[in-house]
Amino acid sequence: MSTETLPADTGPTPSGTGGSRTPPKRVEGGVMSKPRGIVVTVIVALLALLWLFPLLWALINSFREYDYTQANGYLSFGGWTTSNYEEAWTRGNFGLHLKNSLMVTIPAVLLTLWLSSMVGFVLARFSYRFNLIMLGVFLAANLLPPQALLIPVFRMFREIPLPLFMSDSGSMLNSFWALILVNTAFQMGFCTFVLSNYMKTLPHEIYESAELDGASVWRQYWQLTMPLVRPALAALATLQFTWIYNEFFWATVLIQQGDKLPITSALNNLRGQFFTDTNLVAAGSIIVALPVLIVFFLLQKQFVSGLTLGSTKG
Amino acid sequence: MSLSRSSAVPRSALVTMAASRRSVLRGLALSGLAVGGANLLAACGGDDSGPSSGSGATVKFGMNEVEGAGPAYDRLKAMADAYAKDTGTDVKINSVEHNTFQESINTYLQGSPDDVFTWFAGFRMAQFAENGLITDLSDVWPIDGMSDSFKEASTAPDGKQYFVPKDYYPWAVFYRKSVFDENGWAPPETKDDFMSLMDEMQGKGVTPFAFGDKDGWPAMGTFDILNMRLNGYDFHMSLMAGEEKWDGDEVKLVFDTWRTLLPYHQADPLGRTWQEAATAMGKGECGMYLLGTFVADAVADVADDLDFFTFPELDASIGADALDAPIDGFCVAAGGQNQEAAKAMIKWLGSAEAADIANDNADVPFIAANSGASTSTYNALQKKSAEVVGAAANIAQFMDRDTNADFANTVMIPSIQDFLKNPDDIDGVTASIQEQANSIFG
Numbered sequence: 001m002s003t004e005t006l007p008a009d010t011g012p013t014p015s016g017t018g019g020s021r022t023p024p025k026r027v028e029g030g031v032m033s034k035p036r037g038i039v040v041t042v043i044v045a046l047l048a049l050l051w052l053f054p055l056l057w058a059l060i061n062s063f064r065e066y067d068y069t070q071a072n073g074y075l076s077f078g079g080w081t082t083s084n085y086e087e088a089w090t091r092g093n094f095g096l097h098l099k100n101s102l103m104v105t106i107p108a109v110l111l112t113l114w115l116s117s118m119v120g121f122v123l124a125r126f127s128y129r130f131n132l133i134m135l136g137v138f139l140a141a142n143l144l145p146p147q148a149l150l151i152p153v154f155r156m157f158r159e160i161p162l163p164l165f166m167s168d169s170g171s172m173l174n175s176f177w178a179l180i181l182v183n184t185a186f187q188m189g190f191c192t193f194v195l196s197n198y199m200k201t202l203p204h205e206i207y208e209s210a211e212l213d214g215a216s217v218w219r220q221y222w223q224l225t226m227p228l229v230r231p232a233l234a235a236l237a238t239l240q241f242t243w244i245y246n247e248f249f250w251a252t253v254l255i256q257q258g259d260k261l262p263i264t265s266a267l268n269n270l271r272g273q274f275f276t277d278t279n280l281v282a283a284g285s286i287i288v289a290l291p292v293l294i295v296f297f298l299l300q301k302q303f304v305s306g307l308t309l310g311s312t313k314g
Numbered sequence: 315m316s317l318s319r320s321s322a323v324p325r326s327a328l329v330t331m332a333a334s335r336r337s338v339l340r341g342l343a344l345s346g347l348a349v350g351g352a353n354l355l356a357a358c359g360g361d362d363s364g365p366s367s368g369s370g371a372t373v374k375f376g377m378n379e380v381e382g383a384g385p386a387y388d389r390l391k392a393m394a395d396a397y398a399k400d401t402g403t404d405v406k407i408n409s410v411e412h413n414t415f416q417e418s419i420n421t422y423l424q425g426s427p428d429d430v431f432t433w434f435a436g437f438r439m440a441q442f443a444e445n446g447l448i449t450d451l452s453d454v455w456p457i458d459g460m461s462d463s464f465k466e467a468s469t470a471p472d473g474k475q476y477f478v479p480k481d482y483y484p485w486a487v488f489y490r491k492s493v494f495d496e497n498g499w500a501p502p503e504t505k506d507d508f509m510s511l512m513d514e515m516q517g518k519g520v521t522p523f524a525f526g527d528k529d530g531w532p533a534m535g536t537f538d539i540l541n542m543r544l545n546g547y548d549f550h551m552s553l554m555a556g557e558e559k560w561d562g563d564e565v566k567l568v569f570d571t572w573r574t575l576l577p578y579h580q581a582d583p584l585g586r587t588w589q590e591a592a593t594a595m596g597k598g599e600c601g602m603y604l605l606g607t608f609v610a611d612a613v614a615d616v617a618d619d620l621d622f623f624t625f626p627e628l629d630a631s632i633g634a635d636a637l638d639a640p641i642d643g644f645c646v647a648a649g650g651q652n653q654e655a656a657k658a659m660i661k662w663l664g665s666a667e668a669a670d671i672a673n674d675n676a677d678v679p680f681i682a683a684n685s686g687a688s689t690s691t692y693n694a695l696q697k698k699s700a701e702v703v704g705a706a707a708n709i710a711q712f713m714d715r716d717t718n719a720d721f722a723n724t725v726m727i728p729s730i731q732d733f734l735k736n737p738d739d740i741d742g743v744t745a746s747i748q749e750q751a752n753s754i755f756g
Contacts, residue, residue, distance in 0.1 A: 070589075070593065090382060091381075091382030092382075093380070093381065093382070154421060154424075154425070158424070158425060158426075169426040170426070171426060173425045173426050252414065253418065253421050254421075256376075256408075256410070256422045256425055257408050257410075258380060258408050258409045258410035259408070259409075265411075265414060266411075268411040268413060268414045269380045269382070269411045271411065271412075271413060272384070272412075274588070274606075274608045274611065
């Protein structure tokens with residue numbers, strides 16, 4: 001799993017808000033006295049800069065001509081252009097590949113959240129004997145490197161026939177179904193763990209009254225639990241969207257048809273056989289990173305509150 | 315990728331145990347899909363795929379170039395379109411980026427491959443032939459206009475052809491004509507000429523050789539040519555096949571000669587890409603550059619001023635008649651659905667007509683493998699390339715195509731880089747290569 005893929009997105013925001021917001025509230029006495037507050041701000045700002053530097057560097061160079069930077073070096077200033085973006089979009093065929101990515105990511109995120117919320121609900125609400133083992137199995141699967149399963153999964157998918165209207169290759173290989181299923185399977189362990197822990201924090205009394213009012217198990221799940229875990233779902237949706245969208249490994253193994261590759265692999269289209277225009281690749285990377293940033297900023301509030309809510313359980 | 319473990323079995327071992335039970339079983343396991351696919355075809359008589367060849371047939375064509383990648387894509391696309399138009403065959407193109415295609419070739423061939431796909435000659439082709447992943451094309455050969463040396467390059471160790479060449483490009487020593495003219499320099503013929511030329515360049519403050527090995531593979535070209543000049547083509551090829559010792563005197567001699575030549579190269583090559591090295595030659599800071607003809611792409615503004623000569627002889631008893639000239643072309647996947655139509659198409663792809671169509675429809679032509687192809691679109695460098703390769707007695711494919719891919723990428727790249735970092739520890743480098751070669755070639 002690629003938990004570290006976009007450190008700059010998750011890194012600065014919690015520390016930034018925590019660092020700058022705390023000092024004014026406790027002007028005197030507290031851990032964050034004024035001089036300490038300044039020190040913390042400086043350190044946090046430095047760390048944020050350190051995280052952001054590579055991104056900003058790529059952003060700046062994505063607006064410069066390759067010929068100019070090749071002649072004058074990357075420390076120079078000038079050669080501004082937006083042609084890299086136009087060329088990256090058309091040459092990388094990003095429209096098509098972005099559509100592919102969304103066709104894999106959105107169903108996979110929904111499926112993961114739905115299935116793992118059901119598992120989490122059962123694990124949190126009922127005390128069967130296998131509960132702990134079950135949770136352990138989900139967690140253990142989380143530790144399994146996907147590379148170790150490469151050959152079994154590949155061979156299995158090759159043998160599973162699909163009707164031609166679902167996959168024009170006639171098997172799971174080269175179909176979006178394969179990617180959706182694989183991503184769902186690999187992300188479920190983590191989601192189940194988070195969601196079941198979160199559901200355990202819901203007061204038991206609510207379920208007792210629901211029981212008294214005659215709510216079925218399904219209703220307790222769908223109409224009672226699901227609305228209450230919305231913050232956790234939103235936080236997970238953000239994370240899962242990022243991870244599955246950024247997923248590269250399974251996409252390159254299971255998809256061999258150029259027009260079905262997701263956008264992360266389409267970034268390779270900007271490389272040449274012998275020659276790579278790094279400024280063009282920088283522009284392409286920025287385009288590819290945009291959807292994740294948009295999703296993150298839209299769901300940011302839920303993401304941060306989801307983090308803190310999860311953490312109080314311990 | 316761990317699937318490529320199967321290709322870690324050396325060619326020599328495979329040849330000697332070709333008929334043994336283990337290899338038969340492995341072949342079965344690997345070509346499981348191929349067998350299944352063939353049965354399926356036999357069972358349904360190809361009803362759903364129309365005629366098996368000619369008008370109305372469907373051929374899936376996998377190409378390792380994507381739209382926008384430049385002339386390489388335009389040429390392949392033009393060939394596919396022309397074939398579809400002429401024969402009425404439905405050609406379904408699957409275009410994948412060059413490096414991605416190459417890196418996922420193992421899963422591609424064992425998954426649901428296209429019928430015809432672009433590939434390379436040499437060990438890279440032979441290892442798939444051994445594993446039964448590509449189709450025997452000996453009934454497609456001979457192809458009009460393909461010389462014996464191309465036929466040989468298309469032949470796997472079992473003596474059958476599995477490949478149809480499309481084009482090639484030579485590795486040679488490039489230089490700027492104007493720079494050489496200004497200084498009264500001439501391409502060297504003998505070792506003495508060569509050494510005195512380099513000394514003179516240094517005397518004038520010009521670094522004789524541009525050199526960059528940040529990506530790992532460019533320095534393989536230097537190793538190849540030194541080995542072929544010092545130990546001969548035959549030794550080079552058996553060394554690549556894992557049949558000679560890497561810590562023997564021959565290889566040590568190569569590294570030792572390289573060490574004496576290093577002062578004539580740009581210093582600190584590990585921090586420089588080949589593009590940057592080429593730019594240094596383009597600016598006249600360096601006199602020469604040993605690279606493939608693609609060097610012209612990086613110095614487009616002085617490309618007309620470029621010329622080249624083959625690396626001079628270093629040992630008079632061996633001469634200078636061998637060089638690296640990687641050949642690109644096509645294979646038919648054993649897992650493809652329509653073998654007959656695939657063979658019909660691949661035969662056409664090897665023809666002079668196909669090469670002409672490709673070259674007429676792209677900004678930059680390739681050097682066609684077929685000798686019947688028109689050379690009218692060639693630029694001066696390409697015309698000379700065709701002459702030089704035609705005159706060469708032996709053609710190697712370049713290290714990462716001539717030997718096991720695992721060995722080339724995981725052993726040779728870091729080893730050569732270690733050598734360039736510390737040229738004095740030749741014994742250490744060669745011993746370490748041999749140790750790793752033992753585990754890869756068995």
